[in-house]
Each structure stands twice: as structure tokens, then as C-alpha cells.
Amino acid sequence: MSQTDNVANEWPLWEVFVRSKQGIEHKHCGSLHAADAQQALHMARDVYTRRQEGVSIWVIPSAAITASDPGDKDTLFEPAKDKVYRHPTFFVIPDEVGHM
């Protein structure tokens, strides 16, 4: 079997997100290979929640994720750099106002 055949027959890759308890967001915890979504869910349960780490799981085909390029980091996030006034601590408020 050549390398390309191998990859073609490899189960697709899925990204796994687990909600640890009600009220908390789903958090990325890793990835796994599975033939389809249902199998990916079952495997995610066995691989990532063996110790009751979750109450809900999302699985998403890794290929479906669009990611920003780390090389573009500086330009992509540049617009936020000079807007320190978005932080509350930018504004000096007299002490007697108390908590605001």
C-alpha cells in the first residue's frame, strides 16, 4: 500500500470539545480519528471522559475548521493595539465615587 492509499483509508480526524459541567462552555480538549460523527462521539466519550470530565461533547471534522494564520498575527490583531480606552482602568475616577 502506498502512502497516499494509506492516508485515503485513514479514518477522518475530528476535533473534540467537552462541556465539563452545566453552565460552562464547551472547551477544546483534543482530537481523534473516527469513521463518522456518531463513532467520533462514542470514541470521544471513551478517550476524553473516562473520569466523568464531561456532561456534553461536540465533535467537528478537523477539515471544517478555518484558522487564522499565525504569520498574520501582527496585522490581524493590530487594530486592537491602540485602543487602550476599551479597558476600564484607562479612566481615572475619584476615590470618593467608590466602586464603579
Add this chain to the structure above:
Amino acid sequence: MYTQSFNVPDAPIAAAGPREIKPVLTPEQQQAMDRAQSQFDRVIDADGKIEPKDWMPEAYRKTLVRQISQHAHSEIVGMLPEGNWISRAPSLKRKAILIAKVQDEAGHGLYLYSAAETLGTSRDQMLDALHTGRAKYSSIFNYPTLTWADVGVIGWLVDGAAIMNQIPLCRCSYGPYARAMVRICKEESFHQRQGFESLMVMMQGNAEQQAMVQDAVNRWWWKCLAMFGPPDADSTNSTQGMRWGIKRISNDDLRQKFIDATVPQAKVLGVTLPDPDLKWNEARGHHDCGQIDWDEFWATVNGNGPCNKERLATRVKAHENGQWVRDAALAYARKQQQRLQQQQEAA
């Protein structure tokens, strides 16, 4: 669970692929390359993290692929010596615990394969390297588990040594590897404690049971010390690994930590560690120990240990026997996908 804290080169691919030809770079490309390298160096110097899509030197990538995949293979092959005892466990309780532990090892293998895949190698490529004998795994699994006491000793000593090795890896400069190690280390403590507790129960048993524990300790102790890898003076790879933030503590220092931690545990258990030279050195504040048999260690690494062939053959057989399951699952998924598409088109 079980890294051997040295990075042995895998065997070269028999049919050599296309020779690596260094591309000739234009001055602009060279400049971009230099900038990327100095950015990488800055992150490493600041003890920062490298993530999958960040630029990294090829040698860094290669070292990580080799180390993480060797580590993953170790987890997977590591299931075999203990799996041998699942059907022979002395009680239902011990059987359930052992199944859970072996399942953890499979999970650890998966976390690590996933981490290695982020570096651009495929799962099938890694498995192929293992199954053809090109890739190494921790040598400790090339020794047999002769009695039930071996299962306890593996948990106590082998997993104990692995924990020493793995805790510093949680701070590894490569993000996905570090995150996988955090997850693994959380689960590892169960492995060591269940082993120690099962030995304590045996030590409260009859003379024959106690002798069984001592015999297992005698057979595994030196192998566990060797798990930390060659002495610092002979570890040529370590300097680069340290520079890259992949390796944090030297082989000898980790080994010393393990010995110092284990001596009092052995006392509580009531067993002797099989080393006449093992004694407390007041001046150093550490235990001194005898000479490790490195010839035996290297013979095992290089394929001539008592179980190398058996372990690999079992692994390959399991993989081949599972082929129809993998094919069937994929065929089923594709069929379902097609049906769904046809339904959507018809609607």
C-alpha cells in the same frame, strides 16, 4: 505513561526515499528564514510555547515527531505486558482496576498520536513505522511479566519512573505535547497507587506471596533505573533538547530523584531493593547506587531483549485483525453519506 527519557534514533527507512535536496534560497527568502528563526529563538528563550502552525526549525519538528511518536508507541505496546494478566487477575476488583489502567494506556497513546499529528505526520505513517520495526518504543516492555506481583511492580516502579520523566514534559515548549502530558500526568497517579496498594496486600499475605513481590522487585528495579536513559556524560541529544525546552531535567538528575523517592516506599512495603551499593550519602544529601548494566540495556533497545519479537508480532497481529473493522466502518460511513446526499438531491 512510559517515556524513556532519551531519544533513540529510529532505524533508517530501508528503501530510501528521494534525497533531501536543500533548495537554493533567494536573499529575500533567506532573510525571511532568518527572521523566522530569530522569532522562534525569542519564544524559546522567553520560555514561551510553540503551536502547530508556528514556524519551527525542521530539526525541532523532526525531534518532536520522533520523541512523541516513540512515546505514543510505548503507551500502546505498554498495554501488552499487563494485558497478559487481565484474564488471570486474582479477583474481580483487581481485574476491573487492571482493565481501567490498560484502557488509560490506550488513551495516553491516542493523546500522543494526536499531538504528533499536529506536526504533519499521519497516524498511518507512525503505525507503519512501529509495525515495520523502524520506530522504537520504551525498552521496559521487552521484559516478561512472570507473576501477578509483576503487575503491582509495574504500577509502582515503572509508572513511578514514568511519572518522574513525564512531569517535566508538562512544561515542554511544544504546546500540544505539553497539553497531552498534563492530561496523562493527572491519570498516572492512579496507576502508581493501585500498583503499590496491590503489593501492600500481597506483603500482608503468606511467605510465598511476599517472596513473589520481592522476586518481581528484584527483576524490575535495574530496568526501571535504565528507563531514565544513558548517563548525562553519554547523552549527546540532551543538550539540544534542553536548549529547545523539550527536555527540562537531565537523565541522571531524574534517576536520582526516582531513587530518593523510592527507597522510603520500599521500606514501608517491606521489600529490599536489589543493590548492595544503595546507601544514603549524607554529604550529597542523596542515595548512592551501583552500576547499571548498559550493555544489557542497549541490547534490548537494539532488538535483542527477551520479548522484542513477541511484542511486535502481537501488535502487528492485532492491527491486521482489526483491518476489516476499520474498512467496514469507513465503508458504512461513506454509504450513509451517499444516501444522505441522494435524499437531499431528491428533495
